[in-house]
Amino acid sequence: MSNxxxxxxxxxxxxxxxxxxxxxxxxxxxxxLLEDSLRLTPWQRLVxxxxxxxxxxxxxxxxTRTHGATDPDSRxxxx
Amino acid sequence: xxxxxxxxxxxxxxxxxxxxxxxxxxxxxxxxxVTRDVDVCxxxxxxxxxxxxxxxxxxNPVHRxxxxxxxxxVADDFPRGLKNLYLRTDLGVLDCLGEISGVGDYLxxxxxSEPAELPVGTVxxxxxxxxxxxxAALDRTQDKLALIHLRRxxxxxx
Numbered sequence: 650m651s652n653x654x655x656x657x658x659x660x661x662x663x664x665x666x667x668x669x670x671x672x673x674x675x676x677x678x679x680x681x682l683l684e685d686s687l688r689l690t691p692w693q694r695l696v697x698x699x700x701x702x703x704x705x706x707x708x709x710x711x712x713t714r715t716h717g718a719t720d721p722d723s724r725x726x727x728x
Numbered sequence: 729x730x731x732x733x734x735x736x737x738x739x740x741x742x743x744x745x746x747x748x749x750x751x752x753x754x755x756x757x758x759x760x761x762v763t764r765d766v767d768v769c770x771x772x773x774x775x776x777x778x779x780x781x782x783x784x785x786x787x788n789p790v791h792r793x794x795x796x797x798x799x800x801x802v803a804d805d806f807p808r809g810l811k812n813l814y815l816r817t818d819l820g821v822l823d824c825l826g827e828i829s830g831v832g833d834y835l836x837x838x839x840x841s842e843p844a845e846l847p848v849g850t851v852x853x854x855x856x857x858x859x860x861x862x863x864a865a866l867d868r869t870q871d872k873l874a875l876i877h878l879r880r881x882x883x884x885x886x
Binding site: 705 | 731732733736755756758763846
């Protein structure tokens with residue numbers, strides 16, 4: 650993750666060759682999230698993913714209510 | 729609400745033979761990126777597909793890449809030679825893959841997996857090195873960040 654906007658972070662990630670030396674590839678990536686993750690047990694990580702996914706879905710629904718659906722997949726994603 | 733861990737629990741309960749791969753396997757190893765689906769590699773045998781169907785019973789599984797969202801049903805006329813199933817269930821997305829790029833078919837994937845004792849039972853999970861090979865082989869933009877994290881984890885373990 651970068652300190653910039655999510656879109657910028659995504660573009661930067663896309664431009665990185667993961668095979669390049671770590672000092673270059675690791676720029677702008679907040680590894681404290683990785684360190685936090687590695688403190689959890691594997692099962693705790695999976696449960697945290699479920700929780701985070703629930704939050705993501707809640708925010709997506711709120712965004713859709715506010716701005717309408719912009720992604721075709723988001724309209725079909727509801728169970 | 730999506731509960732990807734419940735999908736794992738159901739697969740285990742019905743003794744579906746599978747290996748957890750993809751983003752959730754990355755989360756297992758420590759990747760701090762939220763993933764939205766469960767990717768598993770499994771043998772597409774008739775017995776295993778019937779077990780998969782039982783595991784998803786009541787979750788309204790549909791083929792999410794068909795325009796009509798066809799219901800997932802393993803009947804006698806179920807197509808033979810299938811390699812992948814892309815499903816949506818009430819608990820979340822479940823992608824079933826017959827082989828994994830960079831690793832190989834189910835047997836190769838199983839050979840590079842490790843059993844993990846989880847509250848939902850024993851789950852075979854693609855090893856860290858195999859997951860790195862798989863992500864590197866895909867060379868997709870969406871995987872590059874995960875790949876960087878996976879390599880960091882590998883460094884930390886060595």
